[in-house]
Amino acid sequence: MRSSSKIVQLMITLVLALSVHGQVTTGSIRGVVTDPNGAVVQNAKVTITKASNNSSTTTQTSDTGQFEFNNLLVGDDYRVTVEAPNFKTLTLTDVKVQLNQITDLVAQLSLGIVGEMVTVTSAGAELVDTTAATLSKSFNERQVVELAQTNVGGAFGGGVNNLALLAPNVSSSGGVGVGTGGSVGGQRPRNNNFMIDGVDNNSKSVTGPLAYVSPETVSQFSLVQNQFSAEFARATGGQFITVTKTGSNDFHGSAYGFFRNRYLNALDTRQIEEGFVRQ
Numbered sequence: 001m002r003s004s005s006k007i008v009q010l011m012i013t014l015v016l017a018l019s020v021h022g023q024v025t026t027g028s029i030r031g032v033v034t035d036p037n038g039a040v041v042q043n044a045k046v047t048i049t050k051a052s053n054n055s056s057t058t059t060q061t062s063d064t065g066q067f068e069f070n071n072l073l074v075g076d077d078y079r080v081t082v083e084a085p086n087f088k089t090l091t092l093t094d095v096k097v098q099l100n101q102i103t104d105l106v107a108q109l110s111l112g113i114v115g116e117m118v119t120v121t122s123a124g125a126e127l128v129d130t131t132a133a134t135l136s137k138s139f140n141e142r143q144v145v146e147l148a149q150t151n152v153g154g155a156f157g158g159g160v161n162n163l164a165l166l167a168p169n170v171s172s173s174g175g176v177g178v179g180t181g182g183s184v185g186g187q188r189p190r191n192n193n194f195m196i197d198g199v200d201n202n203s204k205s206v207t208g209p210l211a212y213v214s215p216e217t218v219s220q221f222s223l224v225q226n227q228f229s230a231e232f233a234r235a236t237g238g239q240f241i242t243v244t245k246t247g248s249n250d251f252h253g254s255a256y257g258f259f260r261n262r263y264l265n266a267l268d269t270r271q272i273e274e275g276f277v278r279q
Helices: 002-022 141-146 159-166 268-279
Strands: 024-035 045-050 057-060 066-073 074-084 087-099 101-110 117-121 136-140 192-196 218-224 240-242
Touching: 024 074, 024 087, 045 066, 057 066, 074 101, 087 101, 136 141, 136 159, 141 159, 141 218, 159 218, 159 240
Parallel strands: 024 101, 087 117, 192 240
Antiparallel strands: 024 066, 045 057, 045 074, 074 087, 136 218, 218 240
8 A cells, every 4th residue: 555655646746747847938940941942951050049148059950951949938139040061151130039939930041152151130020920820919028118008916917917908809808707817809807827937827816817027027928819738728718928037148137116196197087177167
């Protein structure tokens, strides 16, 4: 009996250990390397570098000219370099990695000698994902800070969660139904799911997020609306996913504060009418 009990305990421990790493907080980059005629280039050296900390990974293209980098931290500061004999070195800058998504790159080499380089700036362009049926909307760290959002703990869920209202197929619940986060795809707000860095952030006492994160600490906020993978099996509504910033090689810091006062708000109709009465 003791041995069987120990086996059960070991199995439970392994399951819990696996569940800790179940939530995806990274993205992927893939592409095909071709020559000027459109033929694939085999065994080309492909290096990806994250500019903020200079970490890099190198791989080679396959027999079909394909390459892929998985489990990358989100951000738009990646640089991809492609090298092959008899071709100019191709560098793609400002490549964006989005949460739980695959970024497809076009890497066409030009004929040349060693030392010649071609640099293409992606400028963080948001491309249409034609490889998945998932409906999602992502906001980078600049958008999270600069776009308007209500006070933390507000009626809609507070903080970066309010950015979900800017995504298609999302509307305010209008005070109807239990839960926070708004109505995603016509579902009740209580069906929404909240995560921070892949960790469950759902309050067990009431439906909604347990903790709120300052916009200054957010690297990316994403709302996934449909076609969930197994990692999002908890709820059928919107998946409110927040990823916080990681460190870099530069020493820097910032301060964040939220201030709201009724004297700074625009006057509504009632206040204007009361003002006329007093006069």
